[in-house]
Amino acid sequence: MSGDGEPLLRVEDLRVEFPGEDGVVHAVDGITYQVHRGRTLGIVGESGSGKTVSSLTTLGLTRRQGARISGRILFDGQDLVTLPEEKLRAIRGNDIAMIFQDPLSSLHPLYRVGKQLSEAVRAHRDVSKTQARARAVELLGLVGIPDPTRRVDEYPHEFSGGMRQRAMIAMALANEPKLLIADEPTTALDVTVQAQILALLERLQSELGMAIVIITHDLGVVAEMADDIAVMYAGRIVETASAARLFAAPQHPYTWGLLKSIPRLDGPREEDLVPIPGMPPSLISRPSGCHFHPRCPYAQPDHARIDPALAPVPEEPSHFAACLLEADVRARLWRQLQAGSTPKQALAEAGLPGAPA
Amino acid sequence: MIRYIIRRLLWGVLLLVIVAALTFVLFRVLPTANPALLRAGRDPQPGLVKEIERLLGLNKSLPVQFWEYMKEIFLHFQFGYSYYSQEGVRSLIGERVSATLSLTVGAAVLWILGGLSVGVISALRRHTLVDRFAMGGALVAISAPEFWLGFVFLLLFASDIGKFKIFPGAGSYVGLTYDPWKWFTSLIMPWVVLASGASAIFARLMRSSLSEAMGEDYIRTARAKGLPERRVVRHGVRAAINPIITLFGLEVGVLLGGALLVESVFNIPGVGELNYKAIGQSDFPVTQGTVLLAAMFIILANIVVDVAYAYLDPRVRYS
Numbered sequence: 219m220s221g222d223g224e225p226l227l228r229v230e231d232l233r234v235e236f237p238g239e240d241g242v243v244h245a246v247d248g249i250t251y252q253v254h255r256g257r258t259l260g261i262v263g264e265s266g267s268g269k270t271v272s273s274l275t276t277l278g279l280t281r282r283q284g285a286r287i288s289g290r291i292l293f294d295g296q297d298l299v300t301l302p303e304e305k306l307r308a309i310r311g312n313d314i315a316m317i318f319q320d321p322l323s324s325l326h327p328l329y330r331v332g333k334q335l336s337e338a339v340r341a342h343r344d345v346s347k348t349q350a351r352a353r354a355v356e357l358l359g360l361v362g363i364p365d366p367t368r369r370v371d372e373y374p375h376e377f378s379g380g381m382r383q384r385a386m387i388a389m390a391l392a393n394e395p396k397l398l399i400a401d402e403p404t405t406a407l408d409v410t411v412q413a414q415i416l417a418l419l420e421r422l423q424s425e426l427g428m429a430i431v432i433i434t435h436d437l438g439v440v441a442e443m444a445d446d447i448a449v450m451y452a453g454r455i456v457e458t459a460s461a462a463r464l465f466a467a468p469q470h471p472y473t474w475g476l477l478k479s480i481p482r483l484d485g486p487r488e489e490d491l492v493p494i495p496g497m498p499p500s501l502i503s504r505p506s507g508c509h510f511h512p513r514c515p516y517a518q519p520d521h522a523r524i525d526p527a528l529a530p531v532p533e534e535p536s537h538f539a540a541c542l543l544e545a546d547v548r549a550r551l552w553r554q555l556q557a558g559s560t561p562k563q564a565l566a567e568a569g570l571p572g573a574p575a
Numbered sequence: 576m577i578r579y580i581i582r583r584l585l586w587g588v589l590l591l592v593i594v595a596a597l598t599f600v601l602f603r604v605l606p607t608a609n610p611a612l613l614r615a616g617r618d619p620q621p622g623l624v625k626e627i628e629r630l631l632g633l634n635k636s637l638p639v640q641f642w643e644y645m646k647e648i649f650l651h652f653q654f655g656y657s658y659y660s661q662e663g664v665r666s667l668i669g670e671r672v673s674a675t676l677s678l679t680v681g682a683a684v685l686w687i688l689g690g691l692s693v694g695v696i697s698a699l700r701r702h703t704l705v706d707r708f709a710m711g712g713a714l715v716a717i718s719a720p721e722f723w724l725g726f727v728f729l730l731l732f733a734s735d736i737g738k739f740k741i742f743p744g745a746g747s748y749v750g751l752t753y754d755p756w757k758w759f760t761s762l763i764m765p766w767v768v769l770a771s772g773a774s775a776i777f778a779r780l781m782r783s784s785l786s787e788a789m790g791e792d793y794i795r796t797a798r799a800k801g802l803p804e805r806r807v808v809r810h811g812v813r814a815a816i817n818p819i820i821t822l823f824g825l826e827v828g829v830l831l832g833g834a835l836l837v838e839s840v841f842n843i844p845g846v847g848e849l850n851y852k853a854i855g856q857s858d859f860p861v862t863q864g865t866v867l868l869a870a871m872f873i874i875l876a877n878i879v880v881d882v883a884y885a886y887l888d889p890r891v892r893y894s
Contacts, residue, residue: 274795277798277799279795279798279799307801307803308801309801310798310799310800310801311799311800311801311802312801315799315800316799318792318795318796318799320792323791323792323793324792324793324795324796325793325796326793326796326797326810326813326814327793327814327890328813328814328817328887328888328889329810329813337800337802337806338800338801338802341800341801341802341803341806342801373889373890375889375890386796389796389800390800392800
């Protein structure tokens with residue numbers, strides 16, 4: 219991954235487990251990534267891949283849910299995993315802020331938007347109510363809400379969906395955080411509004427110089443925003459690279475699946491979408507070997523036995539993938555897929571035996 | 576909003592008229608015994624009975640009786656005269672209403688503060704010993720009838736017959752203006768007894784409502800912006816309290832019913848105790864008066880709740 223100097227956020231071998239009645243949920247299973255100042259990391263994966271839990275853990279928000287957490291989350295030199303709650307609270311909403319998927323349910327329905335904003339200011343700054351309110355108006359203006367002096371006294375239900383997400387962003391920016399975690403920030407919004415919100419985030423990033431972690435299942439969103447991408451599957455990172463590299467030469471069959479399941483306007487019309495078969499695995503009893511093997515069209519018999527480690531791609535030291543296929547086989551398969559082959563055809567042409575039933 | 580309140584008040588008056596008509600049917604039409612006969616003593620002369628009927632106005636036809644009854648209530652605020660003492664019902668109630676207000680208002684404060692705070696503590700300490708103890712206690716309080724609980728309290732804590740002589744016992748009530756301290760101490764046990772059932776219900780409701788609210792997304796947001804946990808809980812309580820407010824109006828009725836029993840157990844000279852005696856003596860005008868008074872309070876409480884709701888939940892707008 220590119221970037222200079224010490225990273226702002228460095229997550230090392232983070233594991234988050236939730237002991238439950240049916241067994242232990244391995245929500246996050248040893249992930250490592252870093253985010254540099256002013257840059258954007260996209261974390262991509264299906265729902266239940268652990269992407270949200272890992273960022274909630276960064277803020278310490280999984281602690282009270284009885285999570286067992288191990289590994290390190292180094293932010294500005296402090297380990298957030300072991301930081302006492304009161305010190306972590308001083309970081310939340312101040313140095314690290316977070317916005318969520320559904321702005322309507324994420325805003326308190328019975329408090330005025332302005333109150334919710336000034337509360338965020340006053341949680342970390344010793345300012346008067348009047349000053350905090352002035353800051354709230356300023357923030358609403360910053361995120362492009364028209365007539366902020368009037369809107370500041372309205373309730374969330376009086377805002378449109380896009381306006382609510384703008385208000386959420388304004389709240390997150392209240393104390394000019396160094397890191398903004400955006401968890402599916404556009405999923406609940408109309409397509410036209412999605413583009414506006416992404417543009418707003420990019421503008422604010424360049425103005426305020428903050429780093430962004432954007433969590434999404436939508437590769438289109440990360441293509442737009444991210445400098446680096448980490449693909450998560452079943453609580454692990456299965457592939458990570460710079461955005462340009464990941465879209466040019468993806469290595470993991472799961473990434474191929476994600477790429478092939480988005481419709482493209484510039485592709486040939488007759489090219490079929492290839493959905494990833496099956497469902498994400500249960501995080502209580504995960505598949506043996508490579509966790510992706512039951513859904514992988516290219517899986518070989520011993521893939522049900524061997525658990526692949528995240529390893530650098532030959533001659534690409536900043537591109538990592540956790541796949542048991544040989545690098546040259548992967549390159550051949552991806553070329554076939556790019557040429558429009560179905561996974562089955564690609565498999566045959568790459569000279570591999572078919573996937574076990 | 577003003578229009579809404581006016582409309583609700585007019586509906587309240589109409590409701591009161593209906594309640595008045597129903598009490599007329601209940602106490603003048605349905606009873607089989609002749610109230611005049613009850614007053615005339617053993618083996619009365621027919622002439623005496625006739626005379627009493629004339630005095631009580633029972634010799635007139637029912638529609639005429641109804642018309643006079645309604646006219647008196649709504650034009651002159653007179654509820655008739657006691658069959659027994661011939662005193663005006665309005666003055667009978669008037670001299671007792673302060674004791675009842677002392678009892679019910681105090682109990683309502685205790686009910687709401689006690690119920691909600693126990694509910695909040697239980698919700699935040701769910702499945703701990705504190706929670707189990709509180710909810711177990713609530714179950715007992717809901718199940719125990721006021722008159723039974725009242726006697727238990729007297730036998731345990733009353734200064735005359737109690738095992739631990741802590742609080743003044745039955746019949747110790749004095750007016751607030753007469754001696755505020757004695758007034759307060761004499762009402763402690765009645766307040767607790769009267770409030771227990773309603774606060775237990777509120778505690779259980781608050782527990783489930785707050786537990787649900789604390790799992791909402793906006794609570795996660797409140798934590799994510801770094802609010803201290805106290806303020807996070809406040810966000811939850813603010814949202815959890817709304818569905819419970821609605822029940823306040825209903826519970827006021829239950830509270831007034833309970834006041835009747837608590838006043839008789841603790842011998843507090845209030846409207847409830849007056850009504851309790853009047854029922855025993857078939858003193859229908861007094862019963863009618865107290866029933867109407869209670870109905871008025873319940874209707875008023877519900878209007879207050881509805882109006883308060885508009886202020887508490889900005890998403891509700893009345894038209």
